[in-house]
Amino acid sequence: MSSAAITTIVKMVESLPADLQDRVSEHIREYIADLEDEAKWESSFQRSHTNLVAAAQQAKREIAEGKSVPMDYSQL
Known part of the structure; x- marks a missing residue:
């Protein structure tokens, strides 16, 4: 945001x-705190994106190969 825009907002608030x-x-x-949290989340997601894709691909392979069983959520 430009200095002029910030100055305008400050004047509006001061009024x-x-x-x-x-x-x-x-x-x-x-x-601003929400924006900072979103930026941190986005950064974290970008760093882990490759690993998440690899894990999803591995899970799909294991399902296709019959190496997995459905999760029983009642036991959580």
């Missing part, structure tokens, strides 16, 4: 009463 400024600030903090 609000203090209690609303606090609410907006809290929403922005939460939103």
Whole structure:
């Protein structure tokens, strides 16, 4: 985001009463934290993607070869 856009947002927030400024600030903090969490998840997924694909392919092979049995979820 450009400095001009940030300046505009700051001016908009500053024009609000203090209690609303606090609410907006809290929403922005939460939103940024969510974005950071999503970025971490995406990074983690990208690092593990190859391993996940390999595991899925191995599972498909084992199923096709009759080396696997359905999981009994009632025993969990």
